[in-house]
Amino acid sequence: MKRLFTTLLMLVAVLQAFAQATTVTGVVQSNSDKTPLPGANVVLTRTSDAAKSVTATDGEGRFRFDRVAQGQYTLEINYIGFENFTRNFQVAGNPVNLGQLMLRDAATGLQEVQIIGRAPLGEQKGDTAQFNAKAFKTAPDASAEELVTKMPGVTVENGRVQAQGEDVQQVMIDGKRYVGEDVNSAIRNLSADMVESVQVFDAQSDRAAFSGFDDGNRVKTLNFVTRKDKREGYMGKASAGYGTDERYMLGAVVNYFNGDRRLTVTGLTNNINMFDFSIGETPGGGMRGRRGWGGGSPNGVINTNTLGLNYNDIWGKRIQVSGNYNYSNRDVINNQYRFRDFVNSDTTYTENSLNQELTDAHRFNFRLQYNINENNRLLVRPSLTVQRNESLTGRNASNILNAETLTNSLNSDNSETNSINFGNNILYSHRFGNSGRILTAEFDTRYNTSNGEGYQLENTSNFLNPERDVTRNQFIDSERNNFSWSGNLDYSQRLGENSRLQLEYNISNRTNDSDRRTFDMVEGEGYNSFNMPLSNTFTSDYVAQRFGPSYQYRTDKASFQLNARYQLATLRGESEFPQQQPLKRDFNNVLPSAEYEYKFSQSKNIRVNFSTSTREPSVEQLQNVLNISNPLQPRIGNPALEQEYENRLFMRFRTFNAETNRVFFMGLFGTMTQDYITNSIYTRDVPFDLPEDYSYRPGARFSRPENLDGYWSVRTFFNYGQPLNFISTNFNLNGSVGYSRTPGMIDEELNYANNTNFRLGVNLSSNISEKVDFNISTTGSYNMVDNTLRTTQNNDFYTHSTNLRLNTIFWKGLVYRTELNHQYNGGLSAGVDKSYVLWNMSLGKKIFKNQQGEVSLSVNDLLKQNVSIQRNVAADYIEDVQSTVLQRYFMVTFTYNLRKFISGSAPDMNENRGPGNWGGRPGGR
CATH class of the missing domain: 2.40.170 (Maltoporin; Chain A)
Structure with a gap:
């Protein structure tokens, strides 16, 4: 009976802990122009035991942590080209919305980087490889395709852009998808000097992103983060x-x-x-x-x-x-x-x-x-x-x-076909x-x-038996209808x-x-x-x-x-x-x-x-x-x-x-x-x-x-x-x-x-x-x-x-x-x-x-x-x-x-556009 009573107490404690757990959300933006920063690395650390949870911001710069227990926490945000961000806060039981978290531009300028001899190539953030465009020099009129093919692991095979051995199937610009049949066109129609950084990752399917449950379906994706002075014009x-x-x-x-x-x-x-x-x-x-x-x-x-x-x-x-x-x-x-x-x-x-x-x-x-x-x-x-x-x-x-x-x-075969899909x-x-x-x-x-x-x-012509030569003249009429639903x-x-x-x-x-x-x-x-x-x-x-x-x-x-x-x-x-x-x-x-x-x-x-x-x-x-x-x-x-x-x-x-x-x-x-x-x-x-x-x-x-x-x-x-x-x-x-x-x-x-x-x-x-x-x-x-x-x-x-x-x-x-x-x-x-x-x-x-x-x-x-x-x-x-x-x-x-x-001008994107990734792991990153 004593063991049963102890077990019940532990169960009640666990249920109470779950009941008191809440969510922590926020939006990561640039301090200079309020633009979102997709792919930023966000680390949540509990002060009492140093337990960490890690995620990355989605295409709108949003992040979300679920099942966060009560206590004191430290939030750290890292993003290439910006100063590291840190904030301490308390979780008391209600959902915590940290609002817009502004990252300042890094103090290290281009001239300082050149003194070292080379801009940093990039970094790996979990599933996402992020490359610094400043580290790759291209001709003044080069396209983004010529930029990315200089990056490690990105090649052109038979005219297809490949990243990490796989065909790139999806292109995003500042976290927004480029819709079309030919993703290479999206890469070639963006100028290299507009790009701040390039992210390479395996994006989840839309269904996985909506449900928060990874279905294993991934598409190789390139996300081009543009320079803030190139976003209007x-x-x-x-x-x-x-x-x-x-x-x-x-x-x-x-x-x-x-x-x-x-x-x-x-x-x-x-x-x-x-x-x-x-x-x-x-x-x-x-x-x-x-x-x-x-x-x-x-x-x-x-x-x-x-x-x-x-x-x-x-x-x-x-x-x-x-x-x-x-x-x-x-x-x-x-x-x-x-x-x-x-x-x-x-x-x-x-x-x-x-x-x-x-x-x-x-x-x-x-x-x-x-x-x-x-x-x-x-x-x-x-x-x-x-x-x-x-x-x-x-x-x-x-x-x-x-x-x-x-x-x-x-x-000879002469045909004409009309189709609707x-x-x-x-x-x-x-x-x-x-x-x-x-x-x-x-x-x-x-x-x-x-x-x-x-x-x-x-x-x-039948050369073994000429009497069996064949002459054929035919007309073929074909019709096909396909319908599917799921x-x-x-x-x-x-x-x-x-x-x-x-x-x-x-x-x-x-x-x-x-x-x-x-x-x-x-x-x-x-x-x-x-x-x-x-x-x-x-x-x-x-x-x-x-x-x-x-x-x-x-x-x-x-x-x-x-x-x-x-x-x-x-x-x-x-x-x-x-x-x-x-x-x-x-x-x-x-x-x-x-x-x-x-x-x-x-x-x-x-x-x-x-x-x-x-x-x-x-x-x-x-x-x-x-x-x-x-x-x-x-x-x-x-x-x-x-x-x-x-x-x-x-x-x-x-x-x-x-x-x-x-x-x-x-x-x-x-x-x-x-x-x-x-x-x-x-x-x-x-x-x-x-x-x-x-x-x-x-x-x-x-x-x-x-x-x-x-x-x-x-x-x-x-x-x-x-x-x-x-x-x-x-x-x-x-x-x-x-x-x-x-x-x-x-x-x-x-x-x-x-x-x-x-x-x-x-x-x-x-x-x-x-x-x-x-x-x-x-x-x-x-x-x-x-x-x-x-x-x-x-x-x-x-x-x-x-x-x-x-x-x-x-x-x-x-x-x-x-x-x-x-x-x-x-x-x-x-x-x-x-x-x-x-x-x-x-x-x-x-x-x-x-x-x-x-x-x-x-x-x-x-x-x-x-x-x-x-x-x-x-x-x-x-x-x-x-x-x-x-x-x-x-x-x-x-x-x-x-x-x-319009140099230095950028839109005010400080808006509530709804939740980010509900599963706490956006875009497969």
Whole structure:
């Protein structure tokens, strides 16, 4: 009885302590202009036992500590470029709002930093790496992209900006999201001299930020904190150029800044392969300008007309909005040569093709966040795309055996498609006062409709049996409608000062309706002969329910989270023709996930994440209809497909030494998939029925999707960076090792394609002065490809890329720019160019007051060697593809820079905009 009484007393004491626990909130701002300071490090220390709690401010400079017991506390705030802030206060039981906490500018000025020889590079604040823009010197007209690529761990791979080995998927400016499809545009449309600091972190999903419960979904994010004297005014650039071979370019971009309101307008018309125009554009549309959506130098010769608008603002005190509209009209002409070597035979496939595609698209994205009050928040994100595509493909393909042609096929495909895509996501969150309970509801809808018409012509010569030559002239009418919706309900409850429990229920439904009808040409009657074997009407309906608990435990040093989900799913489908065939699949899965993070110090941590997911087969994979758009590579669907089950492992370690400015990180990615959907290839007899009037093309390889186990891949990478003060240069060493194992079936025999990759790269970027800016990088990649079915087809190949970029301003405003790239390809197929040198350069003269104008003469691909080569590795073949690229031309360009800021003026942002991150850990930082 005594023990029971003692236990009851302890329980009452704990409950009383919880009841007396409260919250501590505040807003961190700059003392000089009242602007918020996102990403500031906030430490709360209890005086009695020195117990610490740590968080970081969100995009509005807000922070929040929950479950704070009564007592005396000390609050410390650190932010680069500002003096440290300290305040003592008492917690007596009621919520404590510390209000606006003003940080003073650091007393150490730029001249004092220069005496030391170098501005501090930055610091690590928990999950956030923050870099000081003053430590990286760039040219006067450089973009933010050129600034960040000088920073440790930030690189450009195939035109995509990567940070810490991952693609950057989200850009923020002063904590506000830049909404749009191409995040690289946001980076290129911000001037480098506007940036005070750059933060690199893994942002949580909107749902995690609203619920306060980390769901493990992260996106690599760059947040640009702008200088306070650059937040009101406008800046921009306009360029016009004309060159040889009737090459032209006319583009402009204008950025308007007025406190919370930011407006960017861009426009471009050109035929030199530029997809967008930006602040940091190279005169004449050099290598840095010729990048497609999502990066990479685009293949082909491309005419582009585009208009873009990006808007960010705060309406009233509680509504944050951002939106993006883009119109693009693009005409692409691309010739390709393709050589494919098959695993299981001596047959090879060659193809010469001419491809022309015209795209006309309107894209709209919008984001509205309404902080209703202290306990309620609403987020609405609609999107709309209206697009028209016209494409023409002419193909001359051959199957060859021992230097003798088996089949030659001449065919063309001319089609037009109109599509509309609409989506909307609504997220609502309610917090039950200071109880630690949060309810989050999410509803998502997606609708897509697509209508197309196409003509296919074929003339195939059968050299083994000329009597079986094939001539085909068909019209194809297709219509597809897809609708999906999903609802999610989360309820989370704090169990104590460091732990939280969440219950989740999710239901989703995806409906697809596809109707494809083929008609043969009848002489004198037109396309009026319905071809049922090559037609298909198919509907599918996928319903899934997922539910289960999640537990989270978090301290200053470590955090742990465990999620368990049980999923019930049903896939139903029905085909009307070529034959009626019902389909039903039931799936039951357990979907566990876990995450662990440990902070050795404020600048050194490790994170491990494990997750699982499923993926149902697509409509195209399920449709049991023969597709002979490429007569030598026919394919057919498989209604018996099961869904994939994927396991993913992610591990990352990183450290940053603020004293030596050395940064090091390494990571590991691993994936293993059960019932992996791959291709089963048939070169002889096929286990499915073919149309009676179908004529076999010698050497043709039928492809049908199948479920196979055994797929897995793993990749590890590292990056080491530090400044080399003796030559005023930043040094980066990066590398990776990867391995993938892809299963496939070839004539009922199992084959594993194993691909091992080793990559090592070195990068040097200048930090000398604003008048000398260079970047030198060299990267080598060695690949080993082997197949278990036929080892004689194993292949090793090596690629090496060396790049030099130099911008220098010398005598009386003369500007010289050069970009030199050497590419070596070893071990590729015969007939494919193995190496080339791409050399672009320009010579310009600054004119007008403050050198706002420039006239330049540029040459692209001076040596006329530019080519595009890509190697693809699949389960049953290895192929090399060489594509058309834009080659040498000369261009005269006039450029004018617009720039006007109200120095020292900044908006009064001392407003109550609603709560920050409710979970006490904003933005994944």
